[in-house]
Amino acid sequence: MTISENDTRAYHLGDRASLGWEQTISESLRDTASPYMEALKERRAYGEVIGDLLEGRGMIRDGFRILEVGGGYGNLAHYLLGRFGRITATMVDISPVFCGRQRLTLAAFGDRATVIEADIFDYLGRHGPFDLIISNENMADFPSLVDIPKRRLIEYMEGKGPIDPNGSDDSDLRYLEQARDFIRSLDIDPQDAPDTVHLNTGAARFIELAMGTTDRLFVVEHSSDWSLPRSMADFLRDPRTDRWPKKIILFSHHEVTICFEHLKRLVDKGGLLREGGGLMDLFQIRDDTEIRYILLSGSIQTEKHEIIGEFIDHIKEYQWLLIHR
Ligand SMILES: C[S@@+](CC[C@H](N)C(=O)[O-])C[C@H]1O[C@@H](n2cnc3c(N)ncnc32)[C@H](O)[C@@H]1O
Numbered sequence: 001m002t003i004s005e006n007d008t009r010a011y012h013l014g015d016r017a018s019l020g021w022e023q024t025i026s027e028s029l030r031d032t033a034s035p036y037m038e039a040l041k042e043r044r045a046y047g048e049v050i051g052d053l054l055e056g057r058g059m060i061r062d063g064f065r066i067l068e069v070g071g072g073y074g075n076l077a078h079y080l081l082g083r084f085g086r087i088t089a090t091m092v093d094i095s096p097v098f099c100g101r102q103r104l105t106l107a108a109f110g111d112r113a114t115v116i117e118a119d120i121f122d123y124l125g126r127h128g129p130f131d132l133i134i135s136n137e138n139m140a141d142f143p144s145l146v147d148i149p150k151r152r153l154i155e156y157m158e159g160k161g162p163i164d165p166n167g168s169d170d171s172d173l174r175y176l177e178q179a180r181d182f183i184r185s186l187d188i189d190p191q192d193a194p195d196t197v198h199l200n201t202g203a204a205r206f207i208e209l210a211m212g213t214t215d216r217l218f219v220v221e222h223s224s225d226w227s228l229p230r231s232m233a234d235f236l237r238d239p240r241t242d243r244w245p246k247k248i249i250l251f252s253h254h255e256v257t258i259c260f261e262h263l264k265r266l267v268d269k270g271g272l273l274r275e276g277g278g279l280m281d282l283f284q285i286r287d288d289t290e291i292r293y294i295l296l297s298g299s300i301q302t303e304k305h306e307i308i309g310e311f312i313d314h315i316k317e318y319q320w321l322l323i324h325r
Helices: 009-013 035-039 046-056 075-083 096-112 150-157 170-185 201-211 260-269 279-283 289-297 303-315
Strands: 004-006 065-069 088-093 113-117 132-136 144-149 196-199 216-222 247-250 253-256 273-278 318-324
Touching: 004 170, 004 253, 009 253, 035 303, 046 075, 046 216, 046 279, 046 318, 065 075, 075 088, 075 096, 088 096, 096 113, 132 201, 144 150, 144 170, 144 201, 144 253, 150 170, 150 196, 170 196, 170 201, 201 216, 201 260, 260 273, 260 318, 273 279, 279 303, 279 318, 289 303
Parallel strands: 065 088, 065 132, 088 113, 132 216
Antiparallel strands: 004 144, 144 196, 216 318, 247 253, 273 318
């Protein structure tokens, strides 16, 4: 397998980009009528819970200029614009399909919402500043170095050069150099890695660029290093053998789960402040007899059980992180 940079741009620039192919937590909990609400202790929509978190930590207030990258169908911004009557939202999304959806969802807010079709890596640094940047369930789409053989990486880092019976081309060397720099700069121990290594290089670059444009950044994403709440630890499966980023195969593109531990090292290195946790704790999953039955028995008697079981299995792997000065 050759090393490459996972790139979802072609998929997102095409006309088949859709959230129908993947289940985002924010869409699953878009409103309190959603069937996924059955999994929660209290029926509270995604926007409300995130709005409370951001407001409670001083990350959002009236008058703020917000940038949301990859807003998907625009429902989180819709909630925030409705709740905070004097904020403005700049929505930056690479996908013409998603931009179209956001323009429709946010039309009622007039010029308080602007949708811009652009790659966030081209946009950041040229525009702003913003009071808050939000990236909800996007970072796994950002470029990542993938399929790096651990043995080659370690040999390269030890200065032994690219030892590969098939030879190495220039791009391999460039990627090995990038991987080495990423690992060294974050003080990560490569001996810890699985045999095939993936690295969230794009997510790290995004955080650096974003924090050059704002004092406050909020990210949520599917992670590789999640932890189960103690109350759920006996009921949920944990098939992992390590906590490093994983490649996930989705319709017409791959994503790479985020190792938050690596990103936290970047934040700490930059002298920034942070707070984070699991979405499962934030949204307060029920842990009563019915939930225990669904998770322990694995038996699906009803559609409701299937919906709850699938949702909990998914949300357990999501983390959030607030970064600020
Ligand atoms: C998985 S969807 C998440 C959508 C939404 N935030 C949600 O939670 O439902 C990823 C979003 O990021 C956008 N995106 C991916 N890469 C991007 C990039 N480089 N620049 C801007 N937007 C990007 C996609 O077009 C899409 O809207």
